[in-house]
Structures are given as structure tokens and as C-alpha cells.
Amino acid sequence: MSSTSLVYLEGLARNYAVKAVMSDREGNYADAINYYRRAIEILEKILQLYPDHSLNSIYKQWIGEYRRRIAELESLLGRVKVSAGGGGPGSSEDLDGFFRVVEKTSITFSDVADTEEAKEAIREAIVFPSKRPDLFPLGWPRGILLFGPPGCGKTYIAAAVAGEIDGYFVSVDAASVMSKWLGEAEKRVSRLFAKARELAKSGKPVIIFIDEVDSLFGTFEAEVGGEVRVRNQFLKEMDGLDNKMDPRQLVFVVAATNKPWRLDEAFIRRFQKRVYVPLPSKEARIEMLRMYTKSLKLDPSVDLGRLSELLDGYTSSDIVEVVAAAHMRTVRELFNGAGGKGEPRPVTFEDFAEVIRHRKPSVNREMIKVYEMWYEKYKAL
């Protein structure tokens, strides 16, 4: 029995579980379900390949919990899914899986460590005009683009915007627009905007959030007709937000991407605010470590400042995973030694250091340079 592949599978399961829980917290229930399922798959694989493994009883418990949560989320999704109602633009069946309206998420800006520039930009662009449209006689930007390396908080910040405003947050699954609705896709884009305008009649702000927008509007080497039409429809709708609409209607488009260079100029121009979400600074890393170790028992040897130095160059999601892995060491020990009885020992500095030694940052310096160069070129705050 090779224990390295066991460790590998455990790592994989943990990564999926972390992603599931994060997506769950952010209100991305479809993603959460997906990740819970993958975590279950891997855990079942472990049970099957390593029937004598000491952690199996806890894994069985986790599988049970994930299954329950999946069932809950599935019924929740059924309720959250937007239904346009009789005669409205598009029936709920048509829109199934394409976008959903979330009225409020549980996370707010206070759950988001640092990233002050991004928060400030969003505050100015969305919160101010929403509260006092009369102070903006010249209008305000309708498009905000969040870009930056993977795992540094773009999706997380956007989810927090939903918790921050009293309004509607319409979350669009960009990939499913293309894969499922090619050909019909541009009609769906216009329905999406029609729905947003309809919601905006309530007087509350409406944010259309398009995650991983590059998968929708990137410049492709061999563009299929559908992609061009979707893009053009989208640009038209964005322009329409300024012209056709009652200026007091508050519709914003927030898009996120970790591949901004795939977007074309016409598209970029529609997003007057472009916000770089960079690797976490030292302060941000400390704040995040504090957040994510809050529920853990820490040994006095753990100095979060020193730890944050070891994590220079790591992404936010790397940090979450390092914390989870350090904690996992104590849980594993408990099961290997005491058979899972009692409490795990406190997590020590060495637990963290050991995890970090075996784990490279998921982005490298060269990649970061590319983001910074793109930012220099298209800077707009």
C-alpha cells in the first residue's frame, strides 16, 4: 500500500472540501454541490483502496455530512432559481442553470481581509450611486472588472458585494451560457438584461455578476459565430444601460477574470472601472490567518506575523488550504495514535512550517508580472 498516494488522495479530498465549504459560504451553491460531490468521490476511493486506514470512520462521517448538505443545497437552489413569472421575459425553465438571483449573501466586506482598494472602488462605484443617485448628475460607471491571479478573492469580493447592498445580485454562470446555449446564447444575454431592468424597477440596485467572464467573451483564435454574436449582444446591452434606461435605475455589471488578456478592447472599454485584486499583502495575510485560525486551538509557538512572512507569494486560497492542512496534521495524529478519541493537540508553528515547506505558491512571480503589465496598460480606478 503506497502511503504517498493516500496522502495525495487526502490532499485532493481536502482541497475539494475546502472549495465546497467556501463556495457554500459564498452562496455559490451549484459550485458547492459540485465540489462536495468530488470530495465524496475521493473519500470513497480512499475507503475502497485503504480499508484499514485509521481515518476511515471520520471520512464516512464526512461523506454523510456532505450528502446531507448536497440535498439541502439542491432544494435551496430550487427555491433560489429565478422565475420570471407569467409572460415575463423568459420562463424559469429557459433560464435554468444560466443565472440566478440571490437577494442577500451572508458574507460582507468585513469578512474580506484587506483588499482595500477593491472594496473602496466598489463602494464608490456601486454603494454611493445607489444611496445618493442625486449626487451623480453625470452618471456613473456601469461596468466594473475585477481581475487578478487565481485564488486571491475576486469571486469572494463579489459575493460580499451582495451582502453589502440592499438589492439584487444576479449571478451568471458564464460557462453554461456558452456550452448549453450556443446559438440561443445572445437571446439569453438580452433576457438577462431585461430581467435586471425589471428587477431594478423596484428602485433597488441590481448587480449582474459574471464570473470567469473570459470564458464568454475572450478573443478566440477561431471564433465560432455564436461567440461573436454573444459578445456583440453583450456590448449593446452594456451601452443600453446608459442610454435607454431610466437614469435612476441602478443596474451594474461586475465581471471577474483571471485571464484579462483574453478580453478585447471593445469589451474592456465598457468596464470603466478596472480593479486589480493582487496577491495578499503581508497585512492581508496576517488578517486572513487570524480569520481562518479563529476556530482552531493554536500552540503559543504560532506567531502569525512570522507565519505570514513564510507565506509571501502565496495566494489567499493557498493560505486557507495551508491552515486546513496544518490542522489536518493534528487530526490525523489523533486518529493514528488515540484512535480518534479525545481532542487533537494544538496546532504548532512547526505544523504550519512543515505544510509550507511541501507546498509551493500556486502562482509564480512571472505570472504576477503579466498581470501588472496588463494593469499598467488598462489602468482605470
Ligand SMILES: Nc1ncnc2c1ncn2[C@@H]1O[C@H](COP(=O)(O)OP(=O)(O)OP(=O)(O)O)[C@@H](O)[C@H]1O
Ligand atoms: N480578502 C480575503 N479575505 C478572506 N478570505 C479570502 C480573501 N480572498 C480570498 N479569500 C479566500 O480564498 C478563497 C479563494 O478566493 P476566490 O475564489 O475569491 O478567488 P478568485 O480570485 O475568484 O480566483 P479565480 O480567479 O480562480 O476564480 C475564497 O473562497 C476565500 O476563502
Ligand SMILES: [Mg+2]
Ligand atoms: Mg473566482
